[in-house]
Amino acid sequence: MMGLPIYLQIVEDIKEKINSGELKPGDPIYSENTLCKNYNTSRMTVRKGLAILANEGYIYSIPGKGNFVQEPDSSIYTLYYDEMNNLINSVDKTKLLEVNIIMPPYKLIDSLQITKNKKVIMIRRLFYTDEEPVAYDVKYLPYYKGMPIVEKEIRYATFPEMVSKNTSLFAIRKELVISVQMPDEELSKYLNIYNAELPLMVIEQKLYDMDNKPMGLGITYFRGDYCKLYAEASFFKDKAVQENRNMMRQ
Amino acid sequence: MMGLPIYLQIVEDIKEKINSGELKPGDPIYSENTLCKNYNTSRMTVRKGLAILANEGYIYSIPGKGNFVQEPDSSIYTLYYDEMNNLINSVDKTKLLEVNIIMPPYKLIDSLQITKNKKVIMIRRLFYTDEEPVAYDVKYLPYYKGMPIVEKEIRYATFPEMVSKNTSLFAIRKELVISVQMPDEELSKYLNIYNAELPLMVIEQKLYDMDNKPMGLGITYFRGDYCKLYAEASFFKDKAVQENRNMMRQ
DNA sequence: GAGTGGTCTAGACCACGAT
DNA sequence: TCGTGGTCTAGACCACTCT
Structure with missing residues (x-):
């Protein structure tokens, strides 16, 4: 030592x-x-x-x-969340259900803090693992010039990636809200749920820019059997010492 | 500036x-x-x-x-998790169902890395909000001398608090695994779930000491309608500048 | 006034990378 | 060899708290 x-x-x-x-x-x-x-x-x-x-x-x-x-x-933990990868599953295919420019429904006007005449991009996708649908994903982004509406740009992009076409990833604040719910008829259909006993893990993701203006809202509905999240907390990582040891080992 | x-x-x-x-x-x-x-x-x-x-x-x-x-x-977020408080609910009462010293069942021997003769404290509780049961909670702690088996010490304690009777909170590493499941018969009874459509948010908590030896395993089953978790990530918090402004304001 | 932390200086020596 | 970052010194002045 x-x-x-x-x-x-x-x-x-x-x-x-x-x-x-x-x-x-x-x-x-x-x-x-x-x-x-x-x-x-x-x-x-x-x-x-x-x-x-x-x-x-x-x-x-x-x-x-x-x-x-x-x-x-x-009560503070580090959570690792990536739409395409979690503790028990990795998405290996996606299917673009819809990309559209829409007028925002009532609910969106509020949560994206936009006027009712502001156009919004809606992207609906299905995530697959081994040919099985594992999650249904909707994203809404206020439409600005240069936004990605090209299919291949959207297909495999995570939410931060979509937005970062225009903005540095550093300049984004992200919020997650994690909840549980039962699938409705539509979701059951998309996710091949024939068994009423399968709940969903719902992850709502909201992105803000540096002025705290909303840049996007995304909701991902995971089949409960394909989603486990992992978080951890520890004081004694000893990052500095660890790095020092690594350097001295070389 | x-x-x-x-x-x-x-x-x-x-x-x-x-x-x-x-x-x-x-x-x-x-x-x-x-x-x-x-x-x-x-x-x-x-x-x-x-x-x-x-x-x-x-x-x-x-x-x-x-x-x-x-x-x-x-993909890194800060998650705020406290057994007794989440985005949409605060536990205001708990009920101790059972405190017992048991011989570990097979599953625990593995996850607590103990021998089958090592005694384990099992604590089972119900969490209430407005007289409604909102969560069922089980904790397992390898039994060491000085462990809390006094009812009033356990009743309102969060998991880290239980363990920190012996150890500094700094010397603990915590892991969370968040998943979703349907309640079985027993859980439905405890949580007053008569409606088959109500899923559970399951949070598994594992505590380790500085040598990475498990100090406890806890599983909390929240009624889905009483549990929402919140996480966030942002680079531009500007903690240092913020604090400086605060200091200069005074 | 003595002690504390916050900021800052103008140097120094080292190990390492590029050339 | 020269530039780079990593560590360190022996001071300095300031605003603050305590008594």
Whole structure:
């Protein structure tokens, strides 16, 4: 464990104290000047370590007072979601049911924040795995010049990809709402559901631009037996140390 | 916009270039020395800005080569999940159905990585909202000394809280698997489901300690009409700038 | 006034990549 | 060899909190 840069030693030592419970949420950390003396190093180096701890959610600082152990937020997870791939399934084929420019129905005017005369692109697709339909997918995008209405551009595109023809992916905010419902007649038909006992995982996706104006609404209805989502949370990934180890291994 | 520290000006300027599409994934950033000259500042200040950009996923650096615009990972979201609260519902009462120390059934031996003689605490609860049952919840924890088997400690505790009696919350890794299913007879009874058309949102929660040893398995079966999950993703939260504005406002 | 964190400087040495 | 990023120093000034 020697050979670690000083700032990472500080990170590790303080993490160890927090993980072991020696330091509890709300407790003060040694002051920066004290840490300088303890590690016989300069303040910038100490601060680099503390910045990492703050960034990973371990500590926070109050100017004029000190650094303190953060209360961990146990309700935040990292969710991995890709329309075409989930824990138990990968879409290997899609079928374009419809691409149309429509006048927005009442519901859309509201959720896309547009006027009733603004044209909207509607895209309806079916996703397949091994020739089985696994999801039904509808997307609505306010129509702007240069929008993709070319079939081959749309066919295999995920929602962010469709929108990013015009906008940098960095400039998009995305929202997901995950719910459960039973298929109606139409969905049952599309998804080959003859058995009334098969529920759907419904994922609503909304994209916004940097000014928080809606750029698109998508709803994907997955057959329940083809959709499992995965999320995780952990404080002790030790990204910095991990990377350092990787670098030193080479 | 003046009054921003130099390192945040650098962050903002480069973000603007990336968000607008002027800089695309893979493109090199000005070298650190060039930025020093451009902003008439020292290298540590430039590097502080670049560190923020790297941390927020905008750029990455290759030692000896330079800093480059990162390809954004569009399949990562932040999910907010708390057993007792979701988008459309808050649990206001719980009922303890059973707390027992059991010998693990076959399935648990595997997923908790224990021997068949290791005792396991089983906790079964019902969650209520407005006197209506909204979720059925089972948890399994390998039994160690000091484990909570006192009713009042368990009653309103979320899963991480149960485990954190012994361990710092920081030292826990959590995994969620979200799926959909129909209720069986037992679940229908517990959740007052007389209508066969009501599916369940099933959330499996697994906790691990720092050595990746399982510390607990929990499964929560939500009535579909009482559970919606929310997740979001955005690059341009501008946490640092936001905080700076807040500080300057005061 | 003493201590704290926030910002910043003007250097330094290193390992690495390109040439 | 020269430019790059990674680490680090020994100071500085500021605004803030505490007493």
